[in-house]
Amino acid sequence: MSAIRQRFSGGVSSPELAVFVSGVVSMGLEILAGRMVAPQFGSSIYTWGSIIGVFLAALSLGYYQGGKRASRRATEERLVRVLLATGGFVAVLILAGDMLLAGLSGFPLPPRFASLPAVTILFGPPTYLLGFISPYGAELSKKESTGAASGHVYAVGTIGSIVGAFGATFLLIPTLSVSLIGLVFGLLLVSTSLVILAPTFPRRTVLATLVVGVLLVGAVAVPSAGYSVRGETVYQTQTPYQELVVADLGGTRTLYLDGQPHSAMDLDDRNRHVFEYTRYFHVPFLLTDWTNESTEAPHQSGDIDRVLFIGGGGFTGPKRFVDDYDVTVDVVEIDPEVIRVAESYFGVEERPRLNIYNAEGREFLRTTDRTYDLIVLDAYKKDKVPFQLTTREFMQLTADRLDEDGILLANLISAPTGPASQFYRAEYRTMDQVYPQVYSFPTSGGSVVQNIEVVATKSDERVSQAQLEARDERRDIGIGLSTELADYQAEVETGDVPVLTDDRAPVDALLEPMAGRRYVVSQTGPGGNVTAGTG
Incomplete structure (x- = not known):
């Protein structure tokens, strides 16, 4: 075997460089897979378990096959071929990843395994190829013993994985799109190949390197359709927390977080409630005591003077509250990019009675010395619920930050009945452990997955549906809620679901029956008519 050429003054050999880069790319692709x-x-x-399991299995198989072939086939040129083949797969991921994911979503598997085929087919092959690099690198190592060569390769590869994990998490994902991150990893493979080939540059291998480089750049350069079923994409980015898309369709601007509609705004009437569930945010104004129910003073708020929203999105509720009522609204949003997008695309601006905080909801409640009359919890998604905002301990914290007759409203996504209702019923039971009275308002009817507004009060008095309807007729709160109050759910069966605690909150298991189920987001037209949309 010819002596390994040294590339850098520090004595890093070509195989060591290849091993390091394979570690960077394998871990970087693993982080990127979660976003894609x-x-x-x-x-x-379950999704993350599938990703981690597939990457480990593919790497293990690559290590095994590479180890069997290393003694006969390990050369620097073959290292380059493996790197380039991996780069080719990355180009396919950039160009057709979304289409392939959509096409692979129809396997008839239990919901918890739904992502496994797609992850295996898309990310298994390139990860398998990267597994060849380490045994080839050990075979080409100049270390005197097998143990020294193996240990050195493991160390270099692990350092590369650390760089890939931190680089993707803290640098690439917060600043670049998925396709550009893929391009970074692909070009890293190509440039490493060129470094290994220098100074001889075999013609055929160099040509293959250039072809892969062109494929990578071309995959990013191919314009993606700016119009889809969502409408015209106005803005799109990856944040440290989620994929964020702003799209316009038919005079409505919608904010999508990880592919699900979160907020919507009528471009001609920016304070109109487009999503029906946001109208239910006004229900607490019918649950408070009023010293004067005269309708002479418009848009009264009763005893509600200070409101906290946990979760901002497009700020539909906070904007409407500040405009309609004499209340001060604090909004806590964990994702700074969501705040920036709300300000840039949804007409949000801080004012004397609207305060915006970039913080995690539970931590904000733990550290603040303020108390509120109403807390609106709007931080849940269909398949991604921060468990720390669901537990009995968290509900107790909200109660501690509410005034004597304070109210908590939680916007859940679940089915009201059937197997897909487990999360909703568990959350209802958990809130019932802390609050004397809990009310439930499904927003779309039937047993489909939908927004369900669960309202909990510290008052011992139970307010009936008839009383709420009477108050809606007497009180002027700036919006009529007769249709919404008709959705009042008097009885909720909770005997077969757990109370969620910090010690045990099986949120993912409770959400599992909703996987693959249609999510219905009812929308209101300018004239007040309600239609069902799909999330």
Whole structure:
């Protein structure tokens, strides 16, 4: 075997460089896989378990096959071929990843395994190829013993994985799109191949390197359709927390988070409630005591003076509250990019009675010394629910931050009945452990997955549906809620679901029956008519 050429003054050999880069790319692709898969399959523990399992299995198989062939076939040129083949697969991921994910989502599997075929087919092959690099690198190593060569390769590859994990998490994902991140990893493979080939540059291998480089750049350069079923994409980015898309369709601007509609705004009437569920945010104004129910003073808020929203999105509720009522609204949003997008695309601006905080909801409640009359919890998605915002301990924290007759409203996504209702019923039972009275309002009817508004009060008095309807007629709160109050659900069966606690909150298992189910987001037209949309 010819001596390994040294590339750098520090004595890093070509095989060591290849091993390091394979570690960077394998871990970087693993982090990236979570972002690519989330819009189609969500980002539950089952999705991440599938990703981690597939990457480990593919690497193990690559290590095994590479080890069997290394003694006979390990050369620097073959290292380059493996790197380039991996780069070719990355180009396919960039160009057709979304289409392939959509096409692979129809396998008839239990929901918790739904993402496994797609992850295996898309990310298994390139990860398998990267597994060849380490045994080839050990075979080409100049170390005197097998143990020294193996240990050195493991160390270099692990350092590369650390760089890939931190680089993707803290640098690439917050600043670049998925396709550009893929391009970065692909070009890293191509440039490493060129470094290994220098100074001889075999003609055929160099040509293959250039072809892969062109494929990678071309995959990114091919313009994606700016119009889809969502409408015209106005803005799109990856944040440290989620994929974020702003799209316009038929005079309505919608904010999508990880592929699901979160907020919507009528471009001609920016304070109109487009999504029906946001109208239910006004229900607490019918549950408070009023000293004067005269309708002479418009848009009264009763005893509600200070409101906290946990979760901002497009700020539909906060904007409407500040405009309609004499209340001060604090909004806590964990994702700074969501705040920036709300300000840039949804007409949000801080004012004397609208305060915006970039913080995690539970931590904000734990550290603040303020108390509120109403807390609106709007931080849940269909398949991604921060468990720390669901537990009995968290509900107790909200109660501690509410005034004596304070109210908590939680916007859940679930089915009201059937197997897909488990999360909703568990959350209802958990809130019932802390609050004297809990009310439930499904927003779309039937047993489909939908927004369900669960309202909990510290008052011991139970307010009936008839009383709420009477108050709606007497009180002027700026919006009529007769249709919404008709959805009042008097009885909720909770005997077969757990109370969620910090010690045990099986949120992913409770959400699992909703996987693959149609999510209905009812929408209101300018004239008040309600139609069903799909999330």
